[in-house]
Amino acid sequence: MPEIPQLPPEIIAEILSRLPVKSIMRCKCVCKPWRSFLSDHDFAKMHLEKARQSRRFFLFTEPFQSFDLEAQSYEDIRTTELNIPMSINSVDVETVGSCDGLICAAVEDERYFLVWNPTTRVVREIFMPNSSQVGHSFYGFGYDNQLDDYKIMLGSIANGSNEAELDIFTLKTNKWRRIEGLHCNSVLVGSASFLNGILHWLVVRRDNGAQICAIVSFDLVQEKFREVMQVPDQISHLTRDFKVVGKSLCLYTDMIGDYFEAWVMKEYGNPASWTTSVKFKNDALPGYENYFLLVDITTNGGEKRSCSSNNVILVVGDKGSYWIINWSFWNSVTGKWFGFFLLKSKTGMDIPFKGWSCVFDSPQVVLVDNDIVF
């Protein structure tokens, strides 16, 4: 039988890009050409396109942990311990954002950002530029598809002014760049939600006692503020917070009224397209009277299951502890199951949770840093 010739590199690339991250890390020691190829940005991109996207929820506990948000039942919930190859002593850590499996966080008191790929366990520290103000700063993390690079944006607006001062960092160039004189009439604080190349902040103001919400957005590719999106009145006065769920912006209420409700903007940028995604009576949830954050809404693809409450997890957290409770709902309109994840304060298990958490895509091989190449 004739010996099968060696596979050409382009076929090998196709095969390796279908491997899970752990196997890819191991394959780096097969030979020198593989090592350099597997450490390349193009390969990371190829892998990103093929990788099965699953969302995980990250908790800043000791040790760090993550949960599969798409677990089909309580028994399926797998906790994975995550190693971060550095020590973070600060408790003042805030999630800046997550994109393509990378997590970006700000360690404010030590004035640096960290970009971390929990799957490849690679982390990079990025010091904040000197001139930027601490305190009333806002930031965001996302992907610029024109540059094919990830960007961190750090901004501030001086009191009484409407001129924003921005610093933008690109991972590949490893440089901060300053942009001055951009007009922004809103006071932006904290981290942005990233979607479609755009960073979003929710801005809330009061007008004659009524709450008015708007979404301020910044185009990370064009590096410009975009037109402010007003939230329709009927949603605006109920809104407590917002985030990106799947591929949509999502606004949600708190638990004070009779109902909990979350709306998604079905058609990006169209204010008429806000649609109720989730609505249920508050007392249907355990501990509903507590403060909480919406973590994620998942869809379980309309599987035939009996309507029970043991389908998906509910993550419950607090400064000192967190709970995991599973919860699910049947949406009779869409005919789909969805899981519900909340973060709220109530004492549960004795695992310290420091308040830093986020949802990220996993597993991904996206590079945080240019790996050492032989």
Place this chain on the structure above:
Amino acid sequence: MASTDDKVILKSSEGECFEVDMAVASHLQIVKSVLEDCEGSSDKVVSLFIVEAKYVAMIIEYYKNYVELKEKHEEGGFEEKLKEFEKQFLEQIDKKELKGLVMAVNYLNAPALFDVVCTAIAKHIENKSVEYVREYFGIVNDFTAEEEAQIREEHRWAYDGVNDD
């Protein structure tokens, strides 16, 4: 004669001939383009110079089922049925033969099967040791012992749960 019109002959590297329905052969981009180039010619033989007969047979089997299942499950359920068939199809193929098959499929430019075979090879090596992967792909280790030890150390966590069969 209508019956020969929608048939094409695929000739393997050994010269073995396979008569195939056009509906099946049209999934192979190379066959499609060869036939387009010689449109009007009565000669419907396509020589696949570098593809062995056993691979031609496998590829035809895959796309024959693909076409049949698609027709049968037009209303829905095609993807699940195809997945079932793919599982059974891959079980009959020797792991070493997957490499020959992927080369053949790549040459014939048949995207659906290419994805299936690449995924099958990836699945096969997923939990294998570095030594196994080298042997499977016929790769010579060009690292020094020190270099290799250093790289292993960098991603030590990646070496748990590896098997060598």
